[in-house]
Amino acid sequence: MAHDDIEFITMPMGQTLECATPGTPHGETKSDDGFFVAVNARLPDEEDFVRRQEFSLPPVDGGKDAWLFLAAVFVVDALIWGFPFAFGVFQDYYNSHEPFVGQPNIAVIGTSAMGVMYLTSPIIMGFCRTFGRWTRWTPILGLLIMSTALALSSFAKTTTHLILSQGIFYGLGGGIAYCPCIMYLNEWFVKKKGLAYGIMWSGTGLAGVILPLLLESLLSTLGFRSTLRLWAGLLFVLAAPLTFFIKPRLPPSATSHVKPFNLWFLVTPAFLVYQTANIVEAMGFFLPGIYLPTYARSTLGAPSFSAATTILLVNVASVFGCVAMGWFTDRFHVTTCILLSTIGATVSVLVIWGLSSSLGLLYFFCIVYGLFAGSFSSAWPGIMRDMTQKGQSSNKGTVDPNMVFGFLCAGRGVGNVVAGPLSETLIRGPLWTGQWTGETAAYGYSSGYSSVIVFTGVTALLGGVSFIWRRLGLL
Numbered sequence: 001m002a003h004d005d006i007e008f009i010t011m012p013m014g015q016t017l018e019c020a021t022p023g024t025p026h027g028e029t030k031s032d033d034g035f036f037v038a039v040n041a042r043l044p045d046e047e048d049f050v051r052r053q054e055f056s057l058p059p060v061d062g063g064k065d066a067w068l069f070l071a072a073v074f075v076v077d078a079l080i081w082g083f084p085f086a087f088g089v090f091q092d093y094y095n096s097h098e099p100f101v102g103q104p105n106i107a108v109i110g111t112s113a114m115g116v117m118y119l120t121s122p123i124i125m126g127f128c129r130t131f132g133r134w135t136r137w138t139p140i141l142g143l144l145i146m147s148t149a150l151a152l153s154s155f156a157k158t159t160t161h162l163i164l165s166q167g168i169f170y171g172l173g174g175g176i177a178y179c180p181c182i183m184y185l186n187e188w189f190v191k192k193k194g195l196a197y198g199i200m201w202s203g204t205g206l207a208g209v210i211l212p213l214l215l216e217s218l219l220s221t222l223g224f225r226s227t228l229r230l231w232a233g234l235l236f237v238l239a240a241p242l243t244f245f246i247k248p249r250l251p252p253s254a255t256s257h258v259k260p261f262n263l264w265f266l267v268t269p270a271f272l273v274y275q276t277a278n279i280v281e282a283m284g285f286f287l288p289g290i291y292l293p294t295y296a297r298s299t300l301g302a303p304s305f306s307a308a309t310t311i312l313l314v315n316v317a318s319v320f321g322c323v324a325m326g327w328f329t330d331r332f333h334v335t336t337c338i339l340l341s342t343i344g345a346t347v348s349v350l351v352i353w354g355l356s357s358s359l360g361l362l363y364f365f366c367i368v369y370g371l372f373a374g375s376f377s378s379a380w381p382g383i384m385r386d387m388t389q390k391g392q393s394s395n396k397g398t399v400d401p402n403m404v405f406g407f408l409c410a411g412r413g414v415g416n417v418v419a420g421p422l423s424e425t426l427i428r429g430p431l432w433t434g435q436w437t438g439e440t441a442a443y444g445y446s447s448g449y450s451s452v453i454v455f456t457g458v459t460a461l462l463g464g465v466s467f468i469w470r471r472l473g474l475l
Helices: 044-050 064-085 087-096 107-119 121-130 138-153 159-188 193-244 269-285 287-300 304-329 334-353 359-392 401-426 450-462 465-471
Strands: 006-011 028-030 036-041
Touching (some): 064 087, 064 107, 087 193, 107 401, 138 159, 193 359, 269 401, 304 359, 334 359
Antiparallel strands (some): 028 036
């Protein structure tokens, strides 16, 4: 922070913050809305005095503490979300090894883990905002729950056991451990918030490249019981030390006036448009991740490793897509950023995947899809900013951006949960036959996955409806 910077912290009436400076013994002024404002001022002739201040905030948008925080949440995000995103490896193993061969609902295990993390976000976020003094310790609690869930999963003999432990129990722990990362990121980054979110969320994409290869090797050599126990230990050992850096920038008293359950924004036209598009886009977003390897094997005749490479390419591309989208979100209106993601995702699905007739073309689709579709949620900081600004211009109370994030997560969870059973109904055979034959065959549209391709493309297109809404002056 430069010497002439002044930082303001909003405090509830009746609470004070000691920050003595010459001329203002307690460093307090009272704002028009009845809140006390504590001032942390640095003047050139006060350098020695400032060093002895009782309270000093670390700089925002930079500095050692901010970057250490971002590095920590990047790794924690990768570990928490990377495991359920790599569930396809476990699904293949469970489908082909005892005691789970022939048992139903194996796919529900992975869907449950991600679905619970998404859907419980508003509840956990509201709890963390209400009991802010305890939030500092919830990452450790969440990691303990996750590690315990994986250890319990190693004793499973039925898919029901796995759904409860590796699915629901793990997802609950993941949500508890993850929500503080979001809360504190909004304190550490302001002007670079979009970029920070993009960097953090790119951890999931990176984990989506590394973890499947690691877990597949462990499963083939150790079996699922030892693999789950080993990963339970590694998860805690790798992530627990990083929670030291996942800490708030502001003291709990500085945010205690926030009312997280003032949810009037949920029924505003703007949020309804954003949320509807978010849910619809999510309904199709997860389908390529489910079917790309199978499509590559059954339609293009790709060997197993080449087929699995499709998912790796999507995840690698999403790393760069998330960071780039975060950078754009800091500079352009959120609907413009969403439009960019929408165009790239729609074209990649309906044109490249739909007309793919070779493995190379399918790989190209995976890269483009990962760049654009994989970055859709990285535009959320723009939605959070837009809703917060709308709240400031209304008389209904402040909009908590953390709760906006929580409900956007829940909306994506709805899409994730719906995608599983919906995908089974879409595999009904090709939509078109006859005209897609011969040397000019477009294998995507002439395959049994044509319905999946069309549905994914249409939902990607509808995900950009907020741009049109804004152009019409309705947003």
